[in-house]
Structure formats: C-alpha cells, structure tokens
Amino acid sequence: MKLTILGTGNAKVTKCYNTCFTLNEEDEKEYFLVDGGGGSTILKQLEDAGISWKDIHTIFVTHKHIDHLLGIIWMLRMYCQGMARGQFDEEVRIYAHDEVIRLLRQMSEMLLTPKETAFIGEKVYLIEVKDGEEKSILGHKTTFFDIRSTKAKQYGFCMEYADGKKLTCCGDEPYNECEEKYAVNSTWLLHEAFCLYSQADKFKPYEKHHSTVKDACELAQKLGTENLILYHTEDKNISRRKELYTAEGKPYYNGNLLIPDDLETIEL
Structure with a gap:
C-alpha cells in the first residue's frame, strides 16, 4: 500500500496545501482520496503527484470545514463534467457522514449545471456512513x-x-x-x-x-x-x-x- 500526501497544512497555510491524501495498492492505478483541501489546488496536487483524477473512484470526506470540503466540489465537477462530455464513465463513491453528504448535495445543485448534476445518484454516489x-x-x-x-x-x-x-x-x-x-x-x-x-x-x-x-x-x-x-x-x-x-x-x-x-x- 502507498500513501501519497497531497497536502500537510492546516486551514490557513499558504506555503503548502491543506491536509489531504490518497491511498493505493502498489502498482495499481485505483486510488482512495481522503479529503480535498480548500479549492482547485487539489487538481494541481494530483497532477504534480502523477495521479489522474480519473483513477480516483472512492473518496472519504472527514468533515465540513472548508479546508477539507471545497476541493471535493472540484472533484465532483471534474467527474460530472467528464461524464456529460463522454470523457469519463466510471462509477464514483463519496463517503461521509450525514451533514457532509447534505452539504455536497446542496452545493452541487447550486454550483454545477443541470447536465452535470444529472449524474449524481446515477454514476456518482454520495453515500452516508454511520x-x-x-x-x-x-x-x-x-x-x-x-x-x-x-x-x-x-x-x-x-x-x-x-x-x-x-x-x-x-x-x-x-x-x-x-x-x-x-x-x-x-x-x-x-x-x-x-x-x-x-x-x-x-x-x-x-x-x-x-x-x-x-x-x-x-x-x-x-x-x-x-x-x-x-x-x-x-x-x-x-x-x-x-x-x-x-x-x-x-x-x-x-x-x-x-x-x-x-x-x-x-x-x-
């Protein structure tokens, strides 16, 4: 198993990215992402780590603080936009407790297009864990x-x-x-x-x-x-x-x- 640290910092850092990481089996290209940091920099960190967002099919979001949550909105956009354009066709599962799942649904509906949100529940599953x-x-x-x-x-x-x-x-x-x-x-x-x-x-x-x-x-x-x-x-x-x-x-x-x-x- 390999752990790739995408970010190591707290909420207000500027010299590194907010804390998030991936896990994957060695020599396997399927990744498990834990948290997303505070913004679109999640995409840069993945790119710099040599990890394609298309190879991340499972995500866990620990809580609703913005330095952990907002990067996930960007991941949702990439998934749903990729599906809408016929460029991505894998199923994605995002696990979190009830408050985070509710926020992700609400934010997706407010921030993504209807063409994109159509895939939430169809190919992108927001799954509550207890x-x-x-x-x-x-x-x-x-x-x-x-x-x-x-x-x-x-x-x-x-x-x-x-x-x-x-x-x-x-x-x-x-x-x-x-x-x-x-x-x-x-x-x-x-x-x-x-x-x-x-x-x-x-x-x-x-x-x-x-x-x-x-x-x-x-x-x-x-x-x-x-x-x-x-x-x-x-x-x-x-x-x-x-x-x-x-x-x-x-x-x-x-x-x-x-x-x-x-x-x-x-x-x-």
Missing part, C-alpha cells in the same frame, strides 16, 4: 467512526490493509478515548500536530482544539503505534519542519516518526 459502519475500500475492510469533535461533526477511519496491519486516521482534532479500539496498536497512525509544543504560546493550538508534536507523540507511544505520521501543521516553520518536529517528538515516541512534505509518498 459511526462504526464498515465498507470495503480498495478491497480492504475499512471502518468509519465518529471522533466526537467539539467543533464540527467529524469522522475518522481505520483500514485493515494487510494481515495484522492497520492504518488509522484520527481526523484533524486531538485523539478522543472513544477512538481507542480503532487506534490502539495501529501499524500506521495519522494524527494532527498543529505546532511544536515549544511554540504553543505563539500558535495557541489548545484554543483551536488541536495538538502539539509532543502531545501526538506521547499519544502514539501510549497506543503502541509502530509508525506515526504528523500533519495538519502550521507553515511558519516549513523550511525546517521535519528537523524541528522530529527533534521535539523523538524523546516522547520510540516508533518511526514521519513529518512529510506535500507530495511525499510513503510505503506502508
């Missing part, structure tokens, strides 16, 4: 779960991608104990780290209900995580982000700590 519901994604058991966000309803997911191996995405908020059965002993854990703990006074992560590098690393150590990926960060330290975040995190976490840049691919 807390604890299982789906097969890329042929692997994937469980969606409510992270009990205090800001906007948000889901994460856990994918069992090989024998005894699982990848858990906790969304973009601090870990909640309700996620333990999914996150514990993860082979790979994706967790937000808004900033360095040493710079918490500057970036004020706790006021925004986010974590620091130290917090995320302490959590991963407690959960028995083999590999930890930190994302959804600030971008003021981006030229030294890997170095600084690694230095702060290592004393608190004994596993494999990764702080990826945009467009970085990780072999799972």
Whole structure:
C-alpha cells in the first residue's frame, strides 16, 4: 500500500496545501482520496503527484470545514463534467457522514449545471456512513467512526490493509478515548500536530482544539503505534519542519516518526 500526501497544512497555510491524501495498492492505478483541501489546488496536487483524477473512484470526506470540503466540489465537477462530455464513465463513491453528504448535495445543485448534476445518484454516489459502519475500500475492510469533535461533526477511519496491519486516521482534532479500539496498536497512525509544543504560546493550538508534536507523540507511544505520521501543521516553520518536529517528538515516541512534505509518498 502507498500513501501519497497531497497536502500537510492546516486551514490557513499558504506555503503548502491543506491536509489531504490518497491511498493505493502498489502498482495499481485505483486510488482512495481522503479529503480535498480548500479549492482547485487539489487538481494541481494530483497532477504534480502523477495521479489522474480519473483513477480516483472512492473518496472519504472527514468533515465540513472548508479546508477539507471545497476541493471535493472540484472533484465532483471534474467527474460530472467528464461524464456529460463522454470523457469519463466510471462509477464514483463519496463517503461521509450525514451533514457532509447534505452539504455536497446542496452545493452541487447550486454550483454545477443541470447536465452535470444529472449524474449524481446515477454514476456518482454520495453515500452516508454511520459511526462504526464498515465498507470495503480498495478491497480492504475499512471502518468509519465518529471522533466526537467539539467543533464540527467529524469522522475518522481505520483500514485493515494487510494481515495484522492497520492504518488509522484520527481526523484533524486531538485523539478522543472513544477512538481507542480503532487506534490502539495501529501499524500506521495519522494524527494532527498543529505546532511544536515549544511554540504553543505563539500558535495557541489548545484554543483551536488541536495538538502539539509532543502531545501526538506521547499519544502514539501510549497506543503502541509502530509508525506515526504528523500533519495538519502550521507553515511558519516549513523550511525546517521535519528537523524541528522530529527533534521535539523523538524523546516522547520510540516508533518511526514521519513529518512529510506535500507530495511525499510513503510505503506502508
């Protein structure tokens, strides 16, 4: 399995793209996209990563914040416009909880043409998932779960991608104990780290209900995580982000700590 990080930043970054990523089996051209970032830059990130939007047939949207949702509208436009022009004929499934599905329907009706929206429900399926519901994604058991966000309803997911191996995405908020059965002993854990703990006074992560590098690393150590990926960060330290975040995190976490840049691919 390969994970391609399309964006690593929080909502207000300008030096990188908002957090979103793809998963695919090595040597397979079918991709699973998680979130879309905040705009049409999703198309550039996919292009720069060498991924055709036509090869993405499954999408999961974690929540309704604009830095995760608006890129999906562009993906919907590409799918529906491609179908209307006879240039794309694959079925597409977009999974999300009820609030996001409702927003995507409403925004599509308001922003896309009737010729385009005609394909929603016919070839492009907006599918509501509930807390604890299982789906097969890329042929692997994937469980969606409510992270009990205090800001906007948000889901994460856990994918069992090989024998005894699982990848858990906790969304973009601090870990909640309700996620333990999914996150514990993860082979790979994706967790937000808004900033360095040493710079918490500057970036004020706790006021925004986010974590620091130290917090995320302490959590991963407690959960028995083999590999930890930190994302959804600030971008003021981006030229030294890997170095600084690694230095702060290592004393608190004994596993494999990764702080990826945009467009970085990780072999799972």
